[in-house]
Amino acid sequence: MFEYAPAPESRSVVRLQPAYGLFIDGEFVDPTDGDSFPSINPASEEVLAEVAAGGAGDVDRAVRAARTAYDRVWGPMPGRDRAKYLFRIARLIQERSRELAVLESLDNGKPIKESRDVDLPLVAAHFFYHAGWADKLDHAGFGPGPRPLGVAAQIIPWNFPLLMLAWKIAPALATGNTVVLKPAETTSLTALLFAEICQQADLPAGVVNIVTGAGGTGRALVEHRDVDKVAFTGSTEVGKAIARAVAGTDTRLTLELGGKAANIVFDDAPVDQAVEGIVNGIFFNQGHVCCAGSRLLLQESVADQVLAALKRRMTQLRVGDPLDKNTDIGAINSAAQLARISELADAGTAEGAQRWSPPCALPDRGFWFAPTIFTGVAQSHRIAREEIFGPVLSVLTFRTPAEAVEKANNTPYGLSAGVWTEKGSRMLWLADRLRAGVVWANTFNKFDPTAPFGGYQESGYGREGGRHGLEAYLNV
Amino acid sequence: MSERVAVRKTYKLYIGGKFPRSESGRSYLVQSGENSTANVALASRKDARDAVVAARAAGSGWAGATAYNRGQILYRAAEMLEGRREQFVALGIPGDEVDAATDRWVWYAGWSDKLPQVRGGVNPVAGPYLNLSTPEPTGVVAAVAPAAPALLGLVSVIAPAIVSGNTVVVAASPTDPLAAVTLAEVLATADLPAGVVNILTGRIEETVPSLAGHRDVNALDLTGVADAELATRLEVRAAENLKRVLRPVPAHHDWYADPGLARMTALLETKTVWHPKGG
Numbered sequence: 084m085f086e087y088a089p090a091p092e093s094r095s096v097v098r099l100q101p102a103y104g105l106f107i108d109g110e111f112v113d114p115t116d117g118d119s120f121p122s123i124n125p126a127s128e129e130v131l132a133e134v135a136a137g138g139a140g141d142v143d144r145a146v147r148a149a150r151t152a153y154d155r156v157w158g159p160m161p162g163r164d165r166a167k168y169l170f171r172i173a174r175l176i177q178e179r180s181r182e183l184a185v186l187e188s189l190d191n192g193k194p195i196k197e198s199r200d201v202d203l204p205l206v207a208a209h210f211f212y213h214a215g216w217a218d219k220l221d222h223a224g225f226g227p228g229p230r231p232l233g234v235a236a237q238i239i240p241w242n243f244p245l246l247m248l249a250w251k252i253a254p255a256l257a258t259g260n261t262v263v264l265k266p267a268e269t270t271s272l273t274a275l276l277f278a279e280i281c282q283q284a285d286l287p288a289g290v291v292n293i294v295t296g297a298g299g300t301g302r303a304l305v306e307h308r309d310v311d312k313v314a315f316t317g318s319t320e321v322g323k324a325i326a327r328a329v330a331g332t333d334t335r336l337t338l339e340l341g342g343k344a345a346n347i348v349f350d351d352a353p354v355d356q357a358v359e360g361i362v363n364g365i366f367f368n369q370g371h372v373c374c375a376g377s378r379l380l381l382q383e384s385v386a387d388q389v390l391a392a393l394k395r396r397m398t399q400l401r402v403g404d405p406l407d408k409n410t411d412i413g414a415i416n417s418a419a420q421l422a423r424i425s426e427l428a429d430a431g432t433a434e435g436a437q438r439w440s441p442p443c444a445l446p447d448r449g450f451w452f453a454p455t456i457f458t459g460v461a462q463s464h465r466i467a468r469e470e471i472f473g474p475v476l477s478v479l480t481f482r483t484p485a486e487a488v489e490k491a492n493n494t495p496y497g498l499s500a501g502v503w504t505e506k507g508s509r510m511l512w513l514a515d516r517l518r519a520g521v522v523w524a525n526t527f528n529k530f531d532p533t534a535p536f537g538g539y540q541e542s543g544y545g546r547e548g549g550r551h552g553l554e555a556y557l558n559v
Numbered sequence: 560m561s562e563r564v565a566v567r568k569t570y571k572l573y574i575g576g577k578f579p580r581s582e583s584g585r586s587y588l589v590q591s592g593e594n595s596t597a598n599v600a601l602a603s604r605k606d607a608r609d610a611v612v613a614a615r616a617a618g619s620g621w622a623g624a625t626a627y628n629r630g631q632i633l634y635r636a637a638e639m640l641e642g643r644r645e646q647f648v649a650l651g652i653p654g655d656e657v658d659a660a661t662d663r664w665v666w667y668a669g670w671s672d673k674l675p676q677v678r679g680g681v682n683p684v685a686g687p688y689l690n691l692s693t694p695e696p697t698g699v700v701a702a703v704a705p706a707a708p709a710l711l712g713l714v715s716v717i718a719p720a721i722v723s724g725n726t727v728v729v730a731a732s733p734t735d736p737l738a739a740v741t742l743a744e745v746l747a748t749a750d751l752p753a754g755v756v757n758i759l760t761g762r763i764e765e766t767v768p769s770l771a772g773h774r775d776v777n778a779l780d781l782t783g784v785a786d787a788e789l790a791t792r793l794e795v796r797a798a799e800n801l802k803r804v805l806r807p808v809p810a811h812h813d814w815y816a817d818p819g820l821a822r823m824t825a826l827l828e829t830k831t832v833w834h835p836k837g838g
Contacts, residue, residue, distance in 0.1 A: 331791025
């Protein structure tokens with residue numbers, strides 16, 4: 084194998100301010116009853132900027148700004164004009180995509196090739212897609228004149244900071260709602276840059292408000308009496324707490340939560356393609372993916388062959404500097420997440436599964452975890468049941484299609500699943516039986532603004548994307 | 560000649576296609592027609608759990624039946640209900656309500672093979688993939704029928720749940736349960752597979768909390784829960800396994816109006832399947 088020379092993406096395109104306020108009513112303001120905290124680069128632990136932590140009073144101010152904007156500007160505005168603002172935002176994202184991609188990699192730790200080639204194109208596409216809906220809602224199949232809900236409270240996770248922002252804000256605005264969005268506390272910076280883009284687009288003040296902070300800020304937002312809608316992406320545990328918090332109110336709720344997806348490989352699947360799909364399924368974005376293919380189900384007759392090819396492929400993965408264009412696996416997003424991954428991996432070993440990682444030098448500073456697979460995993464093991472949210476794959480085997488279905492569905496989650504087989508009838512038979520909101524057949528981790536995404540069971544409810552996603556923000 | 564002595568009916572539960580008494584052996588008294596009374600089964604928490612087992616067991620067969628088949632069976636329910644119109648009138652259900660309930664079965668019957676077309680389709684993704692979204696049933700639905708109208712309200716809760724392949728456990732109107740048990744007889748003769756619909760009579764406060772907290776129930780329809788505090792408690796319990804929740808419907812709701820799609824779509828999951836295209 085030949086050596087790679089370093090190929091770093093320049094970070095000079097990003098001009099960070101030393102500190103950021105909250106984005107409320109079209110302006111950056113200091114928190115009135117909040118605090119501030121540093122946002123760090125997880126690959127180096129350097130402080131990138133100081134970010135405001137909004138308190139309950141700040142949340143209230145943001146909700147009131149959103150309400151006023153809804154009542155006076157955004158609600159009454161014709162759909163064709165809302166569309167133009169969204170098209171403007173989509174264009175600005177395309178124009179500033181390099182800046183956004185570099186900042187995303189700096190703040191989140193994901194490889195630049197992913198933020199540049201996956202996240203940012205999808206973010207722009209999401210705004211483009213929804214922009215077009217804004218003046219066509221009468222024809223979306225919900226009857227004539229579907230009405231927006233009002234003010235949407237949106238809370239997003241740290242794994243795809245800007246993409247999750249797009250999934251939340253684009254449909255909400257297209258349907259005529261105004262929003263208060265809280266980014267994850269470890270990844271606020273691209274949301275704040277997005278706030279600048281809203282200013283640049285001359286989006287009316289108060290239509291988008293961004294209140295940074297941690298769990299307490301999110302709780303204040305969810306429990307605010309004047310929000311009409313709560314949309315949350317994050318852990319199942321917090322999702323349940325939110326469902327309890329809005330019980331008995333008129334607040335509408337959609338939840339995009341955890342997963343423990345099965346990636347099922349049959350003996351007739353082309354091994355090299357399947358291995359690429361397995362690697363993409365679990366090591367894409369360091370495995371910080373709710374729909375990651377974290378349980379590999381191999382048909383027994385090909386298990387040894389696929390595992391050998393998988394291990395060979397894993398030795399080629401490059402772990403390191405997220406800004407290096409050759410990097411495959413970047414930094415774990417935070418010390419807390421690294422601790423959780425390490426704890427679950429240790430539990431895998433303690434419960435008797437066999438752990439393997441390729442030889443892999445990790446940087447001295449920052450948060451890193453080598454790509455890891457566990458073989459000899461039983462369904463009862465924690466690593467087969469709990470979401471690890473890291474680059475850790477649990478390998479199980481099966482003999483018959485029926486056993487594959489039973490094992491794949493043996494989880495309280497139901498977000499996604501993968502199937503690898505050349506036999507079309509078997510693929511469709513499985514797709515019918517897998518209790519999951521997204522089934523990738525002979526592919527994995529594909530996303531598109533036109534394709535509804537969301538889970539069954541404890542992976543949440545509601546869909547994002549496509550015509551289905553509009554419904555979450557309309558009174559239908 | 561003396562007047563013929565009438566044969567009165569025993570009103571029991573409907574679970575797994577059978578008509579058992581409550582396992583608790585309890586019953587409660589309700590007025591039956593103008594001048595007689597009936598002892599109606601007072602369902603227990605155990606009866607509710609048994610009903611969930613029956614509904615779960617029926618689930619894969621009913622969801623796996625063809626849409627055409629499900630539509631035929633729902634239409635058959637309309638036929639059976641039409642034939643028993645006078646029986647419901649004798650129980651005090653207005654004739655107009657029986658007719659509306661019959662028509663509601665007909666309306667929903669026609670939806671079985673149209674809902675997937677209206678609610679699904681091809682997504683034009685930006686890449687060489689076939690991308691299909693299809694609606695699927697959520698699973699086992701626990702429902703509380705409105706207290707009134709006893710028959711039309713009950714049909715309006717059951718039909719939108721089962722037309723797409725869900726199975727239900729429904730708590731009937733506590734004050735007016737006779738129509739519910741008689742509707743069970745309609746369903747039992749409509750070729751509806753055992754366990755697809757299970758009907759409990761008795762107290763909402765007794766049976767529904769165990770359904771709301773049940774880990775093998777996928778959705779909770781609180782339509783008939785009039786007590787707001789109880790409804791909130793039930794919704795909180797439902798969060799334990801993230802059941803899909805339909806919130807209570809106001810007492811003044813017009814059950815004769817066009818129901819729209821909302822009751823059906825609230826009990827659906829959307830599955831999106833991707834497959835590459837290649838030569």
